[in-house]
């Protein structure tokens with residue numbers, strides 16, 4: 001169903017360029033996130049570290065994906081010819097297996113919930129995410145339409161559970177967030193749901209009549225765009241939330257310090273008559 005020889009030279013080159021672009025975005029985002037880490041309060045630094053780790057893992061895998069793509073075919077006398085090495089689709093799935101649970105943990109960490117809620121939500125959502133990826137793989141590498149459809153359905157079960165948890169479960173926690181970041185955290189949860197919804201749709205394209213070279217282009221370009229949004233754009237959003245929350249926390253600390261200033265003012269007032277008297 002997804003044979004490389006059905007690609008035109010243009011399509012083969014376009015996909016290779018997209019992988020190279022993905023590598024550049026992931027590597028640059030990693031550097032940026034880690035360099036910015038010290039600008040957020042210590043409570044949020046772990047979220048930024050993990051955010052950079054996610055894009056670092058992705059940069060490594062995009063490098064491998066790019067090499068595998070290069071090795072899987074050559075262009076001779078105006079045609080794309082498979083070398084027989086095959087294009088390794090496992091890199092993408094290993095990347096997701098590692099990064100998707102981490103992305104959820106990142107979102108939970110930046111909310112700074114209680115320790116027990118952080119752990120229980122991370123285990124539940126992270127576990128469901130790993131299951132979703134594992135169940136998707138057999139269908140991704142199968143040439144059978146039926147196999148692809150069955151594993152799509154199986155993988156959709158943990159997927160829908162995660163979406164439900166994010167939309168319903170996190171709502172209450174979001175309502176307890178400081179006003180300044182409520183909107184941004186909401187946006188992050190929506191970004192997760194919207195960008196994640198892209199994957200099962202892309203996976204289905206070969207089943208709904210997109211065939212040949214066009215199917216390979218749709219799947220590879222679709223996943224690459226979704227990865228950039230789900231990891232790099234999301235990472236920057238998490239950084240923005242962490243910066244705002246750090247400022248909000250520092251603001252609260254200053255307000256707390258206003259109390260002694262008040263009594264200092266009283267002291268000042270007490271000092272005034274003395275001044276007048278002098």
Ligand code: RET
Pocket residue numbers: 096099100103132133135136137151152153155156159196197199200203226227228230231
């Ligand atoms: C699969 C198989 C078909 C059904 C479903 C899938 C979901 C995949 C998702 C992947 C998310 C990846 C992310 C990567 C990070 O950059 C496995 C395609 C539901 C949601 C967020």
